[in-house]
Amino acid sequence: MKAYNKINEAVLVSLQAIVGEKNVVTDADKLVTYSQDEVTDSRYQHLPEAAVFPETAEQVAEIIKLANRELIPVTPRGAGTGLAAGAAPIYGGIVLGLEKMNKILEVNAENMYMVVEAGVKTQDVQTAAKEAGLLYAGDPSSGDNCFIGGNIATNAGGNKAIKYGTTRQQVYAIEIVTPTGEITELGGLLNKSTSGYSLEQLVIGSEGTLGIITKATLKLIPLPQYKMDLLAVFPDAEAAIDTVFKLLKAGVDPTSLEYMDNGAVKICARYLKESLPHQQDGNYLIITIETNDEDALDDKAVQIDEICNANGAIATLVPDSKKIWAARKAFGDAVREESYIHSSEDMVVPVKHLPHAMKEIAAICAKHSAVGRTVAHAGDGNIHLNILQGDIPAEAWPTKIDEILEELLAFTYRIGGKMSGEHGIGSKRAKWMHKFADPVQLKMMQAIKKAVDPNLILNPGTVFLME
Amino acid sequence: MKAYNKINEAVLVSLQAIVGEKNVVTDADKLVTYSQDEVTDSRYQHLPEAAVFPETAEQVAEIIKLANRELIPVTPRGAGTGLAAGAAPIYGGIVLGLEKMNKILEVNAENMYMVVEAGVKTQDVQTAAKEAGLLYAGDPSSGDNCFIGGNIATNAGGNKAIKYGTTRQQVYAIEIVTPTGEITELGGLLNKSTSGYSLEQLVIGSEGTLGIITKATLKLIPLPQYKMDLLAVFPDAEAAIDTVFKLLKAGVDPTSLEYMDNGAVKICARYLKESLPHQQDGNYLIITIETNDEDALDDKAVQIDEICNANGAIATLVPDSKKIWAARKAFGDAVREESYIHSSEDMVVPVKHLPHAMKEIAAICAKHSAVGRTVAHAGDGNIHLNILQGDIPAEAWPTKIDEILEELLAFTYRIGGKMSGEHGIGSKRAKWMHKFADPVQLKMMQAIKKAVDPNLILNPGTVFLME
Incomplete structure (x- = not known):
């Protein structure tokens, strides 16, 4: 592994010159926040030497150029809601927080896209789309906290990926700052392209190791007109799981198809201080369907009811949607409480x-x-x-x-x-990547990393280690 | 640019040892076929020194290792139906044809996927899916000739991409031989993954410069139950084009939305020796809709009819589907005739x-x-x-x-x-890439190419030039 330099006084002055004094944090107490994401195990937490909060892509680029000159690692950070310690700066250096780049720049309802800075909350993206009568289809469980930039960096999935795909499918274009500090927009407001390598596809999901996402152009789609949540309750966990593929095979085309085992149901009920249907012994399938035709919605609901009941469900209910999704989304917090x-x-x-x-x-x-x-x-x-x-x-x-x-x-x-x-x-x-990933592919990934980030500045130690 | 070596007698003997004598072509007359794809301009045609036809991925790997040792360029070739001279070996060397790797290895209707070798015709993929009661959604106009491997290498689009996405969206996994001759499977039979860089997404659309695709696992989806083609005829080309976005905005969710200008209509009619509706002055929108509900299909048809007529269509017909699609797909041949x-x-x-x-x-x-x-x-x-x-x-x-x-x-x-x-x-x-592509991105592409293909063996001169 590369030997990095520490942040000295001169570097600190340079950082302050780039983003302003108020946007550079070096106070040890405050830095604790930036040493971790949602991973609670202290083995995966590491203090940065400074946290900086740029307000423009140009500032991000200046920081990255400085980091290359001075050989200081930079760990980009969204909302810190990650679950894999991808925002923990394992070699110290700079944490680069995107939280001040939080503007929705354009909602274009006529042409069905939205342009946002990386630090916009996913929930705010969803809300802005809805206000324009459209749907942003990305829906991670952490939506009320996480940032869209982090969603793209991790190719977040969530509760609607079965129908709409992961974040990868919701993105037209991303503006990135490259590991050497250049600003460029990958992709375009295009439905297709074979005009050279799909760099946007490569960077999406690369967890901040191949570029810092500063801006995104997102796809919006027409809002489905009719929607229904169903809750199928199975006393037998195996029967619930066996039913999943049967629903998919039947062409039900669900928007969500979520499973919660009985242990999860119980701890979520306890955490929310709520009573959930059949919580004593129920394993859940939460099934959401959407259509543009009311009759088609009813037909699907009947079909789902029949399939679930034929496969061991003791009940297929139309639940209190808010409550059932709150339970599903409370899973992470409920586990932490336990x-x-x-x-x-x-x-x-x-x-x-x-x-x-x-x-x-x-x-x-x-x-x-x-x-x-x-x-x-x-x-x-x-x-x-x-x-x-x-x-x-x-x-x-x-x-x-x-x-x-x-x-x-x-x-x-x-x-x-x-x-x-x-x-x-x-x-x-x-x-674990070094143990389980295909060695040929790991070698390709490492070669690509080295090619676009020769000084190994961006989020080193994330995804894989370098020699 | 790298200096390559010529194929000498010893290399030829090695090639024959790898694939057998019958699978090595050096006869100048026969090599003409492998000097070009569908690009008719001789400026983009180049004779290879040998064309070889491996029957297994292992043979492909052996050829690539040999080519690296001897510094001989290798240009992979599918059916040669490309339209950008991506299969023309501009530095000579070896053309590596995939036509003998043409087996459908598995059609798994239960789990909705198919495993095929790269040299299977796209039409055969479509037919095999249909026979299993399922849909392979890729549908390039050259489907009756092109190979699935070429579709993946170019991220082919086609007539259904508006609904189902390009080839990128139809692929679970690809087996490739890397530019250094290693066999690896990228992706997986998975609906999502963030487990390192998306190498499969990078290789798809890289036109044989980052790996030779030898096998693919393809997505199959339930066959839509109801389908209708509509032909909207506009005297005014501009009015036809203006209607496109109105149809999309209305949530019609078409499977195809194709435009033909009147010049195209006329030459296709002439080429096919057919009479087409309003061929004297009609500009066409061909609109295909699919649903799982017969009433919904009719509702959509009415909606489309209304939108088209309100925007200047003189007629919105239910055409002879076979004839109208034959006309659309004859475009390339009709142009060539003209x-x-x-x-x-x-x-x-x-x-x-x-x-x-x-x-x-x-x-x-x-x-x-x-x-x-x-x-x-x-x-x-x-x-x-x-x-x-x-x-x-x-x-x-x-x-x-x-x-x-x-x-x-x-x-x-x-x-x-x-x-x-x-x-x-x-x-x-x-x-033109060197003139119009973003220079930052072009540099990243070149760095990636060099990183995974250090000897620049695979399809050099395609996509971009190297120093």
């Missing part, structure tokens, strides 16, 4: 292997006497397994969780899965 | 600029007294303008067409467009 230290996993598997994978995952946790709470973007084969430290002694936890993860990931890759569906590798999973 | 030498262009512009762009394009052609025939994947903003050599003297043509193209492309980039929507840059447009 066990502050936990390992939040995000494996994605071929949907056909989902039933098998759920059983195997439960077996691996049981074998290690570990408690796992599970929800899944089931339609996508994307499993959020949170393994609780719970009663495991703090000193035993690092070894224990690594043993469990090694088994889990080995199994995941054996069935054609990958370690992250939407949270990303971050710095937390980088070591 | 003027063997022509420049086949493929600009893509923001859909909002389509009306303006069509007028400007016509004006540029008129200014240069050049005849242009135009069809468009109008819903995508993707314009196929074929500029005919026609009466322009052969010796004046190269200069004249370059003058026209320079104006056309300058205009295209000025309004946020790009030079290729789906045909690719190939070797034909490489020089």
Whole structure:
């Protein structure tokens, strides 16, 4: 690994000259905030030497040029809602926060796009689209806090990806500052293009290692006119999971197809101090359907009811939508309340292997006497397994969780899965990339990183390590 | 540019040892076939020294390793239906044809995917999907001839991209042989992933410069149950184009939204020796709609009829589907019949600029007294303008067409467009990349190319030139 320099007084003065004194933080107390994202395990938290908050892409570019000259690592940061320690500056240096670049620059309803700075909250994007009578289809569970720039950097998925795709599919163009400090707009307001390499596709999901996203042009689509949430309750977890593929095969075309195991249902009810339907023994499938035809909506609902009931549901209800989605979205907080230290996993598997994978995952946790709470973007084969430290002694936890993860990931890759569906590798999973990613591909990724970031300035240690 | 070596006797013997004598072609007469794709202008045709036809990915890998050792360029070739001279071996060397890797390996109807070798015809992919009761949504106009591998290498669009996306969206995974001769599968049978850089997205559309695609896992989707083609005929070309965005805005969600100007209608009718509706003065919008509900189909048809008629259509018919699509797909052949030498262009512009762009394009052609025939994947903003050599003297043509193209492309980039929507840059447009692509991005592309193909073995001179 490259040897980086520390931030000295001269560099600090230069940073202040670029962004103004008020936008440079060096106070140790305040820097703690920028040492971590939502990963609670202190092993993945690292103090930066400074946090800087540029207000324009030009300032970002100046910072990156300075960092290249002085060999100081730069870790871009959105809202810090990541779940893989991708915003933790593992080599110190500069955390570059995008929170002051938070303007919605254009909502073009006529032509169905929106231009936003990277630090706009995803929820604000959704709201602005809706106010224009349109839909922004990205919908991560952390939408009320996370930034759109972070969504793009991690190719966030969320609750509607089964119908609308991940963030990758919601983006026309991104303005980035390259690892060498140049500003360029990748992609375009275009429905298609084969005009050289798809650099926008490469940068999306690269977790701030190939460019800092400063601005995005997002796709908006017509708002579906009719919408319905259904809640299918299964006493048997396996039966719930088995039903997922049957719904997909039937052409139900759900907007959401979410799974919550009974443990997840219980802790979310407790966290929200709410009573949820059949919370004592119910495993949930939350199914959202949308159409532009009222009759078609009813027909789909009947079809879903029949399929779920034929496959072991004890009830298929029209739930209190607000309550049921609040429960689903409270999962992360509820887990944290149950066990502050936990390992939040995000494996994605071929949907056909989902039933098998759920059983195997439960077996691996049981074998290690570990408690796992599970929800899944089931339609996508994307499993959020949170393994609780719970009663495991703090000193035993690092070894224990690594043993469990090694088994889990080995199994995941054996069935054609990958370690992250939407949270990303971050710095937390980088070591596992070296164990489980195809070595030919890892080598290609490293070569690409080195080619576009010769000084390894941008978010080093995230996604993978360099020699 | 790298200096390459010529193929000597020893290399030839090695090639024969890898693929067998019958799969190595060196006969000058036969090599002519492999000097070109569908670009008829001899300036873009180059004889290879040998054409080789591997039957397995392992053989492809051996050839690439040999080429690296001996510094011989390798140009991968599908069916040779490309329109940008991307398969023309401009530095000679080896043309590597995928035509013997033409097996459909698996059609998995239960789990809705298909695994095919790169040399399978796209039409055969479509047919196999249909036989399994499913849809493969890629649909390039050259579908009855082109190979799926070429579709992926160019990120082919076609007539259904407005609804289903380009080839990029139809692909779960690709097996490639890297530029250094290693076999690896990019992507996976997964609905989402953020597990390192999206190498599959980078390689798709890279026109054989970053890897040779040997196998693909393709997405299949449920077949829509109801389908209707509509033909809206406009006496005024501008009115036809103005209607495109109105249809999109109305949420019609067309599967196809194709434009043919009257010149195109006339030459296609003549080429097919058919009579087409209103062929004397009609500009066409061909609109396909698909639903899973018969009533919804009728409702959409009524809606389309109303919108088109309100915007100047003299008729909105339910045409003879076979005949109308035959006409649309005959465009390339009809142009060739009219003027063997022509420049086949493929600009893509923001859909909002389509009306303006069509007028400007016509004006540029008129200014240069050049005849242009135009069809468009109008819903995508993707314009196929074929500029005919026609009466322009052969010796004046190269200069004249370059003058026209320079104006056309300058205009295209000025309004946020790009030079290729789906045909690719190939070797034909490489020089224009150096003029019109963002220099920062071109530099990134070149750095990536050099990083993964240090000897510049794979399809050099395609997409861009190297120092």
